[in-house]
Amino acid sequence: MTRxxxxxxxxxxxxxxxxxxxxxxxxxxxxxxxxxxxxxSPPIFAPRNPQWGIFASVWQERHMAGYLWNSLVIATSAxxxxxxxxxxxxxxxxRYRSVWVDAGLFLVLMLQVLPxxxxxxxxxxxxxxxxxxxxxxxxxxxxxxxxAMPFFVVLVRATFMSVPMELEExxxxxxxxxxxxxxxxxxxxxxxxxxxxxxxxxMQAFGEFVYSKSLIQEVGLQPASVGLNTFxxxxxxxxxxxxxxxxxxxxxILGIFVLLQRKIVSGLTSGALK
Amino acid sequence: MxxxxxxxWDGRGFDLLLVGIPLAxxxxxxxxxxxxxxxxxxxxxxMFTLGSFVRPFAGLKNYAEVxxxxxxxxxxxxxxxxxxxxxxxQFIVGFALALFFGLKFPGSTYLRGLxxxxxxxxxxxxxxxxxxxxxxxxxxxxxxxxxxxxxNENIFxxxxxxxxxxxxxxxxIWFGTSFNMILLSVGLASIPEDLYEAASLDGANVFQRFFTxxxxxxxxxxxxxxxxxLIFTLQQFDLFAALTDGGPNNASNVAQYWAWQLSFREYDxxxxxxxxxxxxxVVIAAALFYVRSTRHEVRG
Numbered sequence: 001m002t003r004x005x006x007x008x009x010x011x012x013x014x015x016x017x018x019x020x021x022x023x024x025x026x027x028x029x030x031x032x033x034x035x036x037x038x039x040x041s042p043p044i045f046a047p048r049n050p051q052w053g054i055f056a057s058v059w060q061e062r063h064m065a066g067y068l069w070n071s072l073v074i075a076t077s078a079x080x081x082x083x084x085x086x087x088x089x090x091x092x093x094x095r096y097r098s099v100w101v102d103a104g105l106f107l108v109l110m111l112q113v114l115p116x117x118x119x120x121x122x123x124x125x126x127x128x129x130x131x132x133x134x135x136x137x138x139x140x141x142x143x144x145x146x147x148a149m150p151f152f153v154v155l156v157r158a159t160f161m162s163v164p165m166e167l168e169e170x171x172x173x174x175x176x177x178x179x180x181x182x183x184x185x186x187x188x189x190x191x192x193x194x195x196x197x198x199x200x201x202x203m204q205a206f207g208e209f210v211y212s213k214s215l216i217q218e219v220g221l222q223p224a225s226v227g228l229n230t231f232x233x234x235x236x237x238x239x240x241x242x243x244x245x246x247x248x249x250x251x252x253i254l255g256i257f258v259l260l261q262r263k264i265v266s267g268l269t270s271g272a273l274k
Numbered sequence: 275m276x277x278x279x280x281x282x283w284d285g286r287g288f289d290l291l292l293v294g295i296p297l298a299x300x301x302x303x304x305x306x307x308x309x310x311x312x313x314x315x316x317x318x319x320x321m322f323t324l325g326s327f328v329r330p331f332a333g334l335k336n337y338a339e340v341x342x343x344x345x346x347x348x349x350x351x352x353x354x355x356x357x358x359x360x361x362x363x364q365f366i367v368g369f370a371l372a373l374f375f376g377l378k379f380p381g382s383t384y385l386r387g388l389x390x391x392x393x394x395x396x397x398x399x400x401x402x403x404x405x406x407x408x409x410x411x412x413x414x415x416x417x418x419x420x421x422x423x424x425x426n427e428n429i430f431x432x433x434x435x436x437x438x439x440x441x442x443x444x445x446x447i448w449f450g451t452s453f454n455m456i457l458l459s460v461g462l463a464s465i466p467e468d469l470y471e472a473a474s475l476d477g478a479n480v481f482q483r484f485f486t487x488x489x490x491x492x493x494x495x496x497x498x499x500x501x502x503x504l505i506f507t508l509q510q511f512d513l514f515a516a517l518t519d520g521g522p523n524n525a526s527n528v529a530q531y532w533a534w535q536l537s538f539r540e541y542d543x544x545x546x547x548x549x550x551x552x553x554x555x556v557v558i559a560a561a562l563f564y565v566r567s568t569r570h571e572v573r574g
Binding site for chain 1: 285288289291292293295296297299300303304305306307308310311314319324325326327371374375377379380381382383384385386387388389390391392394395396397398399400402403404405406407409411412414417421448451452456457460505508509511512515516519530531533534537538543546547550553554557558560561564565
């Protein structure tokens with residue numbers, strides 16, 4: 001009885017997942033179609049003559065190496081900066097209970113919710129007055145850091161809450177300094193949670209668009225999200241090539257996600273609600 | 275008590291340093307941007323005064339201009355439709371999926387987790403995917419709708435003023451449903467099993483159990499999720515950039531996209547700042563509600 005039930009439920013679950021993930025399938029399939037197959041009616045659901053060459057040619061023609069390199073530089077710098085600043089902040093906010101900690105948490109939560117598209121006007125004007133726009137990627141990294149760090153703090157704080165404080169106290173009794181106990185005891189225990197949160201932030205920063213689009217004018221310094229936006233244009237019909245670009249851009253993210261799925265999901269749920 | 279510098283590696287100073295530097299950074303960028311936003315909304319900002327901090331004081335002129343602009347109310351109306359449409363779609367589909375995956379079966383956790391790809395993908399890619407899915411002549415969505423007999427003629431989702439906003443709503447529902455589902459699953463899992471058992475013994479059917487146990491027990495989760503959803507929906511920008519660019523003729527424009535267009539397309543930074551300030555007030559109100567719904571959990 002339970003076996004029949006399970007088989008039935010798994011079948012329904014697979015169908016639901018297939019429907020939900022169809023847009024991704026359609027992206028890959030379209031990328032592999034010829035220009036005529038792409039516009040066939042009725043649509044072709046399994047390409048007969050896959051054009052594997054499209055990826056190399058889009059990569060070349062759209063200068064994707066440069067775009068993806070910029071995405072990587074921006075996302076990596078932002079994550080490193082966020083981790084350096086955010087881990088300590090999350091630790092202190094998790095370790096104590098006081099009015100000040102509540103106030104700090106409140107501030108962090110409030111800064112987390114400010115939409116980038118509403119903050120970019122003063123950031124653009126202010127950064128240009130300070131001369132920061134001469135270093136557009138740095139300016140973007142700073143803006144992304146300020147935007148994404150609060151979320152990171154919330155997630156990592158949840159991790160620190162689950163590290164028993166007795167372990168740190170024992171280390172202090174054994175003669176460790178606070179710095180020593182922090183680096184040798186607390187950080188290693190929270191390492192997994194920190195890595196998962198950093199991965200999540202990396203994926204967000206890798207796809208960031210508003211700040212990159214507004215602060216980086218020079219095409220050679222723009223990330224892949226802006227490159228995709230430029231490629232799409234208002235009347236574009238090159239859908240197989242656009243889907244080829246999208247596939248190249250998104251596949252690494254999908255790979256990371258599938259590998260770390262379980263941890264990402266649990267890290268996310270512990271931070272956002274609990 | 276030791277004095278001097280050693281407090282920074284072995285005392286209170288260590289904590290202050292750890293929390294002080296990041297908060298100072300956040301305040302230096304986000305905090306001052308917030309203040310600067312408000313300041314600019316009361317100034318005249320032209321091409322020539324852009325580089326100087328001292329600009330003519332405009333009083334409430336920017337606000338009066340925005341409020342009397344014939345574009346404003348339709349755009350605010352669109353924003354409301356976008357928020358309500360996206361939120362209810364994400365929530366209802368997400369809740370249905372969460373209930374389904376709550377019927378534990380082998381692989382349910384893994385399959386449920388896979389849905390979250392829609393949430394971690396770059397927004398521009400999601401936008402590109404849906405632009406193609408919703409294309410007028412060759413879009414596969416139109417093909418499905420025609421095959422099912424729901425429509426007779428192709429809908430030009432992105433360019434028809436009656437549908438443009440809905441094309442973004444559809445893409446946004448797809449994007450956010452998985453996040454809703456995951457968080458609702460957590461809430462569902464925390465309801466004690468014996469409550470349901472007791473209710474079935476008392477003869478409650480599925481619907482009675484849902485409305486008398488599930489919904490009331492999920493109240494704080496749902497409150498937190500809806501305010502979080504409102505916050506995320508008001509942050510949505512990428513899908514507008516990829517799908518409709520706010521067009522045609524502002525038919526799908528929303529406040530957060532318009533604010534950006536005013537600044538970066540029309541170079542009217544004062545009005546861009548004014549619209550931003552007005553929307554930030556809405557977002558902060560939603561955030562206060564979110565903090566209230568999660569307060570007991572945030573405090574641990």
